[in-house]
Amino acid sequence: xxxxxxxxxxxxxxxxxxxxxxxxxxxxxxxxxxxxxxxxxxxxxxxxxxxxxxxxxxxxxxxxxxxxxxxxxxxxxxxxxxxxxxxxxxxxxxxxxxxxxxxxxxxxxxxxxxxxxxxxxxxxxxxxxxxxxxxxxxxxxxxxxxxxxxxxxxxxxxxxxxxxxxxxxxxxxxxxxxxxxxxxxxxxxxxxxxxxxxxxxxxxxxxxxxxxxxxxxxxxxxxxxxxxxxxxxxxxxxxxx
Amino acid sequence: xxxxxxxxxxxxxxxxxxxxxxxxxxxxxxxxxxxxxxxxxxxxxxxxxxxxxxxxxxxxxxxxxxxxxxxxxxxxxxxxxxxxxxxxxxxxxxxxxxxxxxxxxxxxxxxxxxxxxxxxxxxxxxxxxxxxxxxxxxxxxxxxxxxxxxxxxxxxxxxxxxxxxxxxxxxxxxxxxxxxxxxxxxxxxxxxxxxxxxxxxxxxxxxxxxxxxxxxxx
Numbered sequence: 001x002x003x004x005x006x007x008x009x010x011x012x013x014x015x016x017x018x019x020x021x022x023x024x025x026x027x028x029x030x031x032x033x034x035x036x037x038x039x040x041x042x043x044x045x046x047x048x049x050x051x052x053x054x055x056x057x058x059x060x061x062x063x064x065x066x067x068x069x070x071x072x073x074x075x076x077x078x079x080x081x082x083x084x085x086x087x088x089x090x091x092x093x094x095x096x097x098x099x100x101x102x103x104x105x106x107x108x109x110x111x112x113x114x115x116x117x118x119x120x121x122x123x124x125x126x127x128x129x130x131x132x133x134x135x136x137x138x139x140x141x142x143x144x145x146x147x148x149x150x151x152x153x154x155x156x157x158x159x160x161x162x163x164x165x166x167x168x169x170x171x172x173x174x175x176x177x178x179x180x181x182x183x184x185x186x187x188x189x190x191x192x193x194x195x196x197x198x199x200x201x202x203x204x205x206x207x208x209x210x211x212x213x214x215x216x217x218x219x220x221x222x223x224x225x226x227x228x229x230x231x232x233x234x235x236x237x238x239x240x241x
Numbered sequence: 242x243x244x245x246x247x248x249x250x251x252x253x254x255x256x257x258x259x260x261x262x263x264x265x266x267x268x269x270x271x272x273x274x275x276x277x278x279x280x281x282x283x284x285x286x287x288x289x290x291x292x293x294x295x296x297x298x299x300x301x302x303x304x305x306x307x308x309x310x311x312x313x314x315x316x317x318x319x320x321x322x323x324x325x326x327x328x329x330x331x332x333x334x335x336x337x338x339x340x341x342x343x344x345x346x347x348x349x350x351x352x353x354x355x356x357x358x359x360x361x362x363x364x365x366x367x368x369x370x371x372x373x374x375x376x377x378x379x380x381x382x383x384x385x386x387x388x389x390x391x392x393x394x395x396x397x398x399x400x401x402x403x404x405x406x407x408x409x410x411x412x413x414x415x416x417x418x419x420x421x422x423x424x425x426x427x428x429x430x431x432x433x434x435x436x437x438x439x440x441x442x443x444x445x446x447x448x449x450x451x452x453x454x455x456x457x458x459x
Contacts, residue, residue, distance in 0.1 A: 175284035179291040185405060189398060192387050197302050198398060208295065 007228045010079060014228070017076040018221040024069025025109075033062025035116070036210075038138060038201040041194040048134050049127035052120050059120045063113045070110035076217065077102035077151070079224055083168040084158040098154040105147035112141035139191055142200035145184035148213050152181035166230065169223045173216075180216045184209045280344075280435040289443050296447050299402070300454055303395050307458075310391050315459060317392030320385075325376045326456045329369050330449060336365030337445040340414075340438045347434050350424045355434075359418045362441065366411045373404055396455055403451055406444045413437045 029036040034055065043051075052059060081099040085092040119133035159167065159174035187209050189198040197203040279286075307314040339361040346354030380386070380393070387397045417437055421427045427434070 170284075171282065172284035172287050175288035176291065179288045179295075182292055182406075183295060186398070186402065189387075193394070196306075196391075196394070198394075203298065203302070204295075208298075 007231060011225050011228050013075050014079060014221050014224050017072050017074075017079075018218060020072035021069050021076075024072065025066045026069070028062040028065030028067075028069060031062070032065060033059050035059075035062065035066075038142070038206055040201055041135075041138070041199050045127045045131040049130045052130050052134075053123045056120055056123055060117060063117050063120070067110055067113040067117075070106050070113070073106050073109070073217075074102060076221055076224065080155060080220060083224065083227060084155065086168065087158045087162045087164075094154040094158050098151050098158075101147045101150040101154070104144075105151065108140065108144045108147060112137040115140065138200050142190045142205055142209075143187055145187035145209060148184050149181040152177035152213075152216070156181075168227050169220070173219060173223060176219075177216060180212045183212050281439045282432065282436070285436050285439060289439065293443065293447070296450070299399050300450065303399065303454055304458075306391055306395060313390055314392050317390070317396065318456060318459065320383075321396070321456050322376055322379060323456055325372050326452050329372050330452050332365050332369050332372065333445045333448050336362045336369070337442055339365065340441045344434060344438050347421075347427045347431060350427070352422070352424050352427060355421070355427060356418060359414055363411060363414050363418065366407055366414065366441075369407055370404065370411075373400070399451060399455065403444070403447055406447070410437070410441045410444050413440065 039048075039051065078099055081092075081095040081102075084098060085095040088095055115133055115137035119130050119137070123130075156174040156178045159169050159177075160171060162168055183204075186198060186204045190200050190205050193199040193202070193205075195202075198205050200206060339358045343355050343358035343362060346352075346356075346358055377397075380397075385393050387394055414437060417430070417434060421430055421434070
């Protein structure tokens with residue numbers, strides 16, 4: 001049985017989780033593959049096929065790197081669930097729900113990379129097939145938002161129920177999480193639009209629905225680290241006393 | 242789980258009538274008063290302002306597209322059922338009044354008054370959804386849908402997102418109705434009551450702007 005008295009190593013886990021996600025996913029998708037911001041859904045079949053053929057190596061390298069990065073999202077979210085479970089009395093329903101939804105979010109972020117990798121794997125296949133795999137990947141990447149939404153709702157319920165003298169996160173972060181959950185609600189509209197603010201590269205479906213949860217997660221990492229440091233200093237003071 | 246907040250915003254009563262001062266004792270028990278008191282807590286206001294900012298972006302997108310396709314938007318507006326839109330505006334404004342009266346009842350420890358006004362607010366919210374469903378039904382019968390044109394895309398998306406807000410508000414109001422049955426429970430949940438009603442007022446305000454923008458502004 002593991003009894004974790006010294007929680008300081010978890011600070012390292014939180015930092016590595018956040019840093020590796022940003023480094024692998026951010027750099028892979030934005031800089032190397034050039035997949036973020038997303039290419040326009042208005043691009044034609046020959047344009048998309050040419051994109052895969054002309055940037056074959058960088059697309060494969062960037063997407064593989066980003067795929068590895070998606071796995072690093074989980075440690076931070078699981079840590080959040082552990083802190084949430086401290087608030088819940090009895091069966092930690094919302095903590096488990098949050099962790100499972102985090103897994104769903106991770107899978108829906110990772111799987112499109114495999115589909116795009118399949119599109120780039122054999123560049124001599126027909127334009128039509130490359131085009132279809134490209135669309136399939138983007139629709140899978142941009143449409144499912146329920147994972148994020150349920151995560152934030154569960155987190156807010158626990159955070160707002162925390163009546164301890166020092167709650168594990170500030171209440172405003174929970175409310176901000178609810179706003180992020182409301183902001184990602186529009187992503188099921190993605191399959192309806194090939195241009196405009198609700199298309200997969202649009203103002204609401206990408207810039208709001210993708211950027212806001214990630215900024216929020218960065219804030220979460222900061223407060224999780226603060227919480228561990230605070231808890232650790234209390235523990236040390238207790239031992240010294 | 243109890244979602245009652247510790248209200249950090251302490252200040253003077255904005256509507257400081259003798260009656261209201263007397264009836265606010267429950268909420269004041271939680272917060273020392275030293276100036277004007279703003280209902281709800283800071284985080285809730287951040288949420289409301291952030292949500293309204295997103296809607297402000299929706300409004301901007303709508304106006305921008307209206308300037309790109311003026312003819313299409315004029316035709317689209319003319320095809321909307323203004324009577325049903327106006328009816329929904331009246332329904333939501335009435336619901337906001339009942340919601341405010343519910344807070345008044347809660348502060349006065351008037352359990353029956355609180356519950357009656359929450360029920361009326363829920364009835365109005367449900368009425369709004371019924372009218373909206375009738376309006377959507379008319380459009381679908383006429384062969385108009387999300388992908389018909391730019392105007393109808395925005396009409397369905399923005400009113401649909403607003404409708405989701407109404408449904409969330411109704412869920413919160415129902416939670417208050419079914420969980421707060423005694424004066425003591427109402428006193429303990431005063432911050433949640435205020436928060437829910439503030440949210441409901443925001444939903445109402447957003448509809449008034451949406452109605453003006455989508456149905457009326459040319």
